[in-house]
Amino acid sequence: MRVLLVEDEPAAALILAKGLREHAYAVDVSGDGDDASFRLATTDYDAVILDVTLPRRSGLSVAREARAVGLAVPILMLTARDAVEARIAGLDSGADDYLTKPFDFGELLARLRALIRRGARAPLPEVLRVGPLELSTRSRQVCKAEHVLPLTTREYALLEFLARRVGQVVGRAEIAEHVWDEGYDPMSNVIDVYVQRLRRKIDTIGQPSLIRTRRGEGYSLIAEPT
Known part of the structure; x- marks a missing residue:
């Protein structure tokens, strides 16, 4: 899942981004309203964490513009203000949920998971079962x-992305868009490398791989080997 974090305080942005990446999110960080609006217009995000108080343009303005052009991306708005009027303004601007600073990081994760579940095209269960x-x-x-597989956060993120589209062929560009952040190099073979790592960890020796390669198109996770 790829998230846009819009926070103008560098220290806070660094801590939040680090925590989110440790929980398998790909994170792009933006420090002002104009840059956030540009990123939203050019990148397909799974969710946005948006501070209200930003340079150049407020978070309220960013949210209103996103909704005005038809973007349905889930928005979690952050603010240091706890007045009822501020919460109402945030929700009326297009935010889906509201969190007042200071907040517990665990609560932010829970709210983010809930927003992504509700914002998906189909209901997203908390447990995904794909074959074994x-x-x-x-x-x-x-x-x-019944054995926990030793996956890294990036390996897990890639597997979950494929599992949510089980049976579908997913191209490298789409994988990069949602599993990697802006640091991804489209000329590298990093996606292929991670697919090979996953295969070594999830496949059963002597059976076909659960991750199939469609040459020139991408990868597909299947429920049962054939």
Whole structure:
């Protein structure tokens, strides 16, 4: 899942981005309203964490513009103000949820998960079952035959992205858009490398891989090997 974090305080942005990446989110960081609006217009995000008070343009303005052009991306708005009027203004501008600073990071994660579940085209369960695999979207753990697989956060993010589209062929560009952040190099083979790592960890020796390659198109996670 790729998230846009809009926070003008560098220290706070650094801490939040680090925490989100540790929970398998790909994170782009923006420090002002104009840049945030540009990123929203040019990148397909799964969610936005948006501070109200920003340079150049407020978070309220960013949210209103996003909704005015038809963007349905879930927005979690952050603010240091706790007045009822401020919360109402944030929700009326197009935010889906509201969190007042200071907040517990665990609560932010829970609210973000809830927004992404509600904002998806189809209901997203907390447990995804694909063949012998069981993915917990809350704990970010993957089990096979009741054993927890030792996946890195990026490996988990890639597997979850494929699991949410089980049976579909997903291109490298789409994978990069949602699993990697702006630091992704489209000329590299990093996606192929991570697919190979996943195969070594999730496949059963002697059976076909659960991740199929469609030459020139991308990858597909299947529920049962054939």
